[in-house]
Amino acid sequence: MKIYALVGPSGTGKSYKALELAYENEIEYIIDDGLLIHKNKIIAGISAKQAKTVIEAVKRAIFNDINHKESVKLKIQEEKIDKVLILGTSNKMINQIIEKLEIKELYKIINIKDISSNREISIAKESRKRGNHIIPVPTIEIKPIASGLSINSLKRFFKRNNNTCKLIEKTIIRPTFSYIGKFFINSNVIEQIISYETSKFKKIDKINKIEVTNLNNSIKIFLNININDITQIKESFEIQKKIKENVEKTTLINVEKVDIYINRLKRDYMSKS
Structure with missing residues (x-):
């Protein structure tokens, strides 16, 4: 044959x-x-x-x-x-x-x-x-x-x-x-995942804003936060990494980039310094 x-x-x-x-x-x-x-x-x-x-x-x-x-x-x-x-x-x-x-x-x-x-x-x-x-x-x-x-x-x-x-x-x-059709993940769900992952970092005082932008085959994430410890600035790369890893793992959506904007330090910390 x-x-x-x-x-x-x-x-x-x-x-x-x-x-x-x-x-x-x-x-x-x-x-x-x-x-x-x-x-x-x-x-x-x-x-x-x-x-x-x-x-x-x-x-x-x-x-x-x-x-x-x-x-x-x-x-x-x-x-x-x-x-x-x-x-x-x-x-x-x-x-x-x-x-x-x-x-x-x-x-x-x-x-x-x-x-x-x-x-x-x-x-x-x-x-x-x-x-x-x-x-x-x-x-x-x-x-x-x-x-x-x-x-x-x-x-x-x-x-x-x-x-x-x-x-x-x-x-x-x-x-x-x-x-069967396509399935869609509401941006609110992604924002909740980001909020949960961000909350694990204790030095973050407040999440001011989360934006998720659809880029067809991927998404872009923007995070605006307040921090209560200036050393957290150095750890922003770790925050970016964790958010990217866990959003991709949970939703199977490719995360192209995670931008973090630090709005301000907590006033208590500023007064102590």
């Missing part, structure tokens, strides 16, 4: 290109997202697109479940496959699939960048951001296993080097884990 691998990050259009690549190399079998596909028909496996969470989808894609794995292994043996194209996000994932399904070593690795232009990859990424995934089989094959999900057909002609043409049909699907 000759194993071809199409490798590229998630959302770069591997499933979109899979049928053309298979057609060009006379490959009749594809393993993609937990499915074993023969020509235009699903013959074994459970689609990762049916998973309810991203973690569950990943586990299905690498055949982590023993029953899922065994059913696909058996079908591979029955079919006596000579060539197969495996899709994966990395060489490591491809090797995991090969190991789980107990098939032979890789014959050829193809990177998505080798068969797709930068523009095609960019379009694929934008489509993925909208929650769209592609399964390289006709819609009629998908409907029985994806009841209730958003499904659309995608057809196009593909011309091979010898000028023969083939109508290729794929399915665009929006899985459950794609349309």
